[in-house]
Amino acid sequence: xxxxxxxxxxxxxxxxxxxxxxxxxxxxxxxxxxxxxxxxxxxxxxxxxxxxxxxxxxxxxxxxxxxxxxxxxxxxxxxxxxxxxxxxxxxxxxxxxxxxxxxxxxx
Amino acid sequence: xxxxxxxxxxxxxxxxxxxxxxxxxxxxxxxxxxxxxxxxxxxxxxxxxxxxxxxxxxxxxxxxxxxxxxxxxxxxxxxxxxxxxxxxxxxxxxxxxxxxxxxxxxxxxxxxxxxxxxxxxxxxxxxxxxxxxxxxxxxxxxxxxxxxxxxxxxxxxxxxxxxxxxxxxxxxxxxxxxxxxxxxxxxxxxxxxxxxxxxxxxxxxxxxxxxxxxxxxxxxxxxxxxxxxxxxxxxxxxxxxxxxxxxxxxxxxxxxxxxxxxxxxxxxxxxxxxxxxxxxxxxxxxxxxxxxxxxxxxxxxxxxxxxxxxxxxxxxxxxxxxxxxxxxxxxxxxxxxxxxxxxxxxxxxxxxxxxxxxxxxxxxxxxxxxxxxxxxxxxxxxxxxxxxxxxxxxxxxxxxxxxxxxxxxxxxxxxxxxxxxxxxxxxxxxxxxxxxxxxxxxxxxxxxxxxxxxxxxxxxxxxxxxxxxxxxxxxxxxxxxxxxxxxxxxxxxxxxxxxxxxxxxxxxxxxxxxxxxxxxxxxxxxxxxxxxxxxxxxxxxxxxxxxxxxxxxxxxxxxxxxxxxxxxxxxxxxxxxxxxxxxxxxxxxxxxxxxxxxxxxxxxxxxxxxxxxxxxxxxxxxxxxxxxxxxxxxxxxxxxxxxxxxxx
Numbered sequence: 001x002x003x004x005x006x007x008x009x010x011x012x013x014x015x016x017x018x019x020x021x022x023x024x025x026x027x028x029x030x031x032x033x034x035x036x037x038x039x040x041x042x043x044x045x046x047x048x049x050x051x052x053x054x055x056x057x058x059x060x061x062x063x064x065x066x067x068x069x070x071x072x073x074x075x076x077x078x079x080x081x082x083x084x085x086x087x088x089x090x091x092x093x094x095x096x097x098x099x100x101x102x103x104x105x106x107x
Numbered sequence: 108x109x110x111x112x113x114x115x116x117x118x119x120x121x122x123x124x125x126x127x128x129x130x131x132x133x134x135x136x137x138x139x140x141x142x143x144x145x146x147x148x149x150x151x152x153x154x155x156x157x158x159x160x161x162x163x164x165x166x167x168x169x170x171x172x173x174x175x176x177x178x179x180x181x182x183x184x185x186x187x188x189x190x191x192x193x194x195x196x197x198x199x200x201x202x203x204x205x206x207x208x209x210x211x212x213x214x215x216x217x218x219x220x221x222x223x224x225x226x227x228x229x230x231x232x233x234x235x236x237x238x239x240x241x242x243x244x245x246x247x248x249x250x251x252x253x254x255x256x257x258x259x260x261x262x263x264x265x266x267x268x269x270x271x272x273x274x275x276x277x278x279x280x281x282x283x284x285x286x287x288x289x290x291x292x293x294x295x296x297x298x299x300x301x302x303x304x305x306x307x308x309x310x311x312x313x314x315x316x317x318x319x320x321x322x323x324x325x326x327x328x329x330x331x332x333x334x335x336x337x338x339x340x341x342x343x344x345x346x347x348x349x350x351x352x353x354x355x356x357x358x359x360x361x362x363x364x365x366x367x368x369x370x371x372x373x374x375x376x377x378x379x380x381x382x383x384x385x386x387x388x389x390x391x392x393x394x395x396x397x398x399x400x401x402x403x404x405x406x407x408x409x410x411x412x413x414x415x416x417x418x419x420x421x422x423x424x425x426x427x428x429x430x431x432x433x434x435x436x437x438x439x440x441x442x443x444x445x446x447x448x449x450x451x452x453x454x455x456x457x458x459x460x461x462x463x464x465x466x467x468x469x470x471x472x473x474x475x476x477x478x479x480x481x482x483x484x485x486x487x488x489x490x491x492x493x494x495x496x497x498x499x500x501x502x503x504x505x506x507x508x509x510x511x512x513x514x515x516x517x518x519x520x521x522x523x524x525x526x527x528x529x530x531x532x533x534x535x536x537x538x539x540x541x542x543x544x545x546x547x548x549x550x551x552x553x554x555x556x557x558x559x560x561x562x563x564x565x566x567x568x569x570x571x572x573x574x575x576x577x578x579x580x581x582x583x584x585x586x587x588x589x590x591x592x593x594x595x596x597x598x599x600x601x602x603x604x605x606x607x608x609x610x611x612x613x614x615x616x617x618x619x620x621x622x623x624x625x626x627x628x629x630x631x632x633x634x635x636x637x638x639x640x641x642x643x644x645x646x647x648x649x650x651x652x653x654x655x656x657x658x659x660x661x662x663x664x665x666x667x668x669x670x671x672x673x674x675x676x677x678x679x680x681x682x683x684x685x686x687x688x689x690x691x692x693x694x695x696x697x698x699x700x701x702x703x704x705x706x707x708x709x710x711x712x713x714x715x716x717x718x719x720x721x722x723x724x725x726x727x728x729x730x731x732x733x734x735x736x737x738x739x740x741x742x743x744x745x746x747x748x749x750x751x752x753x754x755x
Contacts, residue, residue, distance in 0.1 A: 030692040034678045034754050041559030041566060043755040044593035045679060048558055068463065071686020096557040104572040105553045105599075107579060 018056070018081075023089030026082045030073070040090045046070070050093040059087050181316050182211035182347040184357050188323045190219065191359045194247050194274070196238065196629065198223040198231045200258075202251020204278025204294060207347030209249075220247065223629065223660055225622075226652030228255045232262030232337075233619050233650070234626030235273040237586060240422070240609040241630035243398055245272040245330050249342075252279055252294035256302055261616045265623075266337050267306040268496055269421075269613025270394060272330035273337040274323075275307070280344045299341045305493045308336035312343070316355055319346060324360040333367045333485035333510035335397075367513035368485060372521070374507055375514070378448065378481060379521035383530060385446035385479075387537075388414045389433075391458060392424040393484075395450035395511040399605045402426070404515035405450075411522050413538030415440045419452065420594070421610040426603035428549075430542030435552055435598060442473050449482045449503075450511035456499040466687065470499075483507040483514050552598045564751045565726045567669065571595035571641065573726075574667055577733040578637055581741075586627035587620055587640040588612065592669055593755045596641070606636065618649030625653045628664035628745075637740060638664040644701060644708065645674045651711055657745040658716030665740045666747040667733070668708045670722065673700045675754045708749035721749025 027033060027040075037043055040050025053059055060083050063073045073083075099105055185208055189197070197212055197220045199205075212222060225231040228250050235246040250256045256277055266273050279299040286292050300310035309329045313319035319342070326338040351357065370378070382388050390409060396402045405425050409416050415433040416425045417440060425432055433440040441447065441459060449455050459480070460470045474480075480503040487508035490497060507514070556568035571592055579601070588611025589596040602608050609627060612619030620642055628638035647668060657664055673696075681695040705722075712719035718739055720732050729750060736746040 031678055031682055031695050034675065034682065034695075037559055037562070037566065037753050037755075038564060039559040039562045039566075041562065041753075042555065043567065043753070044590075045755055048555065050558065069683070071682050071692075072689075073686070073692070074689055076689060077691050093559075094561070096554075096560050099550075099553055099557060102557060102560065104569075104576045105556055107572075107576060 018084035018086070018088030020085070020088040020092040023082075023085030023087065026078065027086050027089055030078060032086070035070070039093045041093075041096075050090050051095050053087055053090040056084050056087040059083060177348070177350045179351045180207055180211060180348055181319075181351065182207035183215045184316050184351065184355075185319060185323070185342065185347065186211045186216040187357065188320045188359050189247060190216065192324070192327050192362060194220045194245070195242070196220050196223050196246040197249065198225060198234045198238070198246050198626070199249040200225045200228050200231055200251075200255065202249070202255050202278055204252045204255075204280060204344055205249045205276060205342055205347065206278075207344065208276065208278070208342060211347075223656065225656050227650060228258035229260075229262045229618060230622040230625075230650050230653050230656065232259040232273065232275065233265065233622035234629065234653070234656070235337075236262060236266040236269060236271045236613075236619070237609070237623030237626030237628075238630045239266075239271040239273060239335075240269070241584070241586070241606055241627045245274050245327065246626075247274045247276060249276040249278065252277070252299070253296050254294060256299065260303055261614070261618065262622070263303050263337050263339075264306045264494070265612045265614040265616045265619050267308075267494075267613065268615075269610065270334045270336060271613070272335040274326060274330060275303070275337055275339040277339055277341045278344065278347075279312075279341050281312075282343075282345055285345065300339045303337075303339055305491060306337075307339050308334075308489065310339040310341070312341040313346065314343075316346060316351065317358070320358065321360050324362050328363060328365065332365050333397075333513065334489050336489070367510040368488060368508070370483060370507050370509045370514035370517050372517060374505075375517035375521040376525070378483075378505070378507070379518060379525055381446055381479065381481070382412055382414070382448065382518075382522060383525055385414075385444075387440075387443045388412065388446040388448065389440055389444040390414060390416045391419065391441075391447050391449045391452050391455075392416060392511075393419045393450065393452040394421040394424070394610070395515075396422055396424040396605060397512050401512035401515070402603075402605050404512065404519065408515055408519050408522065410538075411519065411526065413534035413541070415444075415541055417441065419458065420589070420597055420608070421451075421453065421613075423602050423605050423608035424450075426601075427597060428601050428603070430545050431538060433541060433545060433548075435548035436544060438473065442475070444474060444478055446479045447474065447481070449480070449484065450514075451484050451486070452482065453486070453496075454498040455480070455482055455501040455503065459501070479504045481505045481507070483509055483511055485510045549599075556595060556599060559753070561726055562753065563724050563726060564671070564753045565724070565729060566753050567592035567755055568595045568599075569726050570667060570669070570729065570750050570752055572599065573729045573733055574639060574641070574665075575600045576730065577737050578639055578665075581637040581737070582635065583607070584627070584631050584636045584638050585609075585640070586624040586631070586638050586664070587642060589641070591643045591675075591755065592641055592752075606631065617646050620646045621650050622653040622656075624666070625657045625662055625664060625745075628657070628662050629660070632662060637737065640664060640666045642666050642668050644668055644670040644672065644706065647708065648701070648706070651715065654712050654717045654745065654747065655715040661743055662745060663740045663743050664745045665733070665736045666712075666717075666745065668721070668747060668749045669752050670706075670708060670749055671752050671754050672702050672705060673754070675699075678754075708747065712747040712749075717745045717747050719747040719749065721747075722751050723748060724751045 035046030042048030231248045277299045280295045311322040330338045559566040584606040624640040631638045677699040709719035709721040739746040
């Protein structure tokens, strides 16, 4: 509960701004795409994080201390600023088409 | 690897007569069994000096009479036995230690079974693996002495783990005095099957033709009896090339009808009682359906019980769009189960536990503490110690040592006998709820597949669904594993026939897919099925020669290369280590990526005689490319498309 309050507070401070272009570079450099896909679409090895990622503060908190099989990315490995840029990149990913508009997904 | 004997003499019997001299040379090579027998006492001392040039000439001219020949070599009998078993294909890379069998097959045998030429023994053995999973019976492969067996070893291991039958013939020259060069020495072995004994079901090294015939039929019988596995039969070169012995009648032993080990009626009643009493029973299937009949039987049992079925995808066990198929909801379904009946489940423990933990493995059960577990599997009938294919011990309540598919009729009858009308109504309600839950899970899966739909590199969901869209109205067969593409075909294609899916490499040995899928396509060919494969790039580079075999033998198969330009899984493994050591992730591509230069798989395929297209990076171009490929494959030829893809 305490953690959630802090995260909410950080989010209110405006975390979430960032450079999407640089975020893409960092996202690829750290091989985040290996599990989450180049557009953060997710797959069998990692959940979807693209288009609508969690709030940047939530993202940073999770990356520092992840659950499950994801390795931790400490501040030594990736800065908060870089993670903010990754957040911006993930947010910039186009929304998927509506299912009704994709005949191949309705067969 | 040099395989052919380096001596210039084609007839191995020549040296036997060489020391006897030119006059005897004409009769040293015999034309009848009687002559051969008569000749035996006059055989020269072992290690005789090589023949002189004059002796060679004399042998070539062989006097004024008919030249000496062996008219009935032992290998002819071997071919008779192989034919009697209904073997369709002899899939091999040629090797001098089974040249006798090879020549008898293509001459005496009229190339029936058909010799399928491969560029590597691993390709040949893996083709047998794929073939068996479609056709339900073994093909024969042959390996050359030491080195051929070593090459084939991993594919034999995959087949052993996959429980797919295969007959491996190993050529060998046991009699050291008959070895002509250093090559024959280094290619000969005292115990040829030793190097694969840990992962074959049975092997033998026959000392006579009669023994060979009995062991070949016995081997076929054992290979096809559950659990089905490869067997190896050593073929001594003397047996292959010497003439029939005097008293040998060429009897071919009878192949018995295999009655697979099945659950007994009493135990079936007990299991049925528990299934009917359970509130949330689950049928967990690993490789429950070996045949088309197996799929029908499993559907019948599940529908009687209106219970959840979770398919572990080692074969196409249960139609994946059947309302009772709860594979998409595997975790919650297993968590809620009060009874789990495993049918040919390989790793029962891993199926009902999560194996997490950042540093050391932490196993946590996902089932209820009082959930009952029953295993019905032929695995209990065959155990070996060295290779760890028996997995962690599972605390099941009942373990039935019987073949899953063969046990289904007794289970169905037992359930029918005990099922009351009242219970039927209750079960129908349960089935309805399961169907609704499955519908929702399918919808969520479609939403997940739409993410990154227009991405480049192309998403594995897009690639999978473009392929399905192009073949869904054909009689298709997906001959590749779907694990490497996030299981999208398993999750979203309408699979309902046994040949719609055959699982992956049993031993998870990379290098399986390219040749095994060509072997499966070979089996599909006579049925006119459209074989399709999603082929990981790393796997393809282990055995790209399989493409040449597909081209040479006109084996129709559409191959989409899942070209993520990496040993993708290994990137993630390095990431895990880097995370444990807090050392950064930038270097995880070293040794794990397949770039600089990027491999042009279309050119690789074209160089091996397969029509190809690519690389395709724009998802909008993929559908039309696949349609063109389907047309080529329908005309009877293989076709490859290089698709540049996301990781999984």
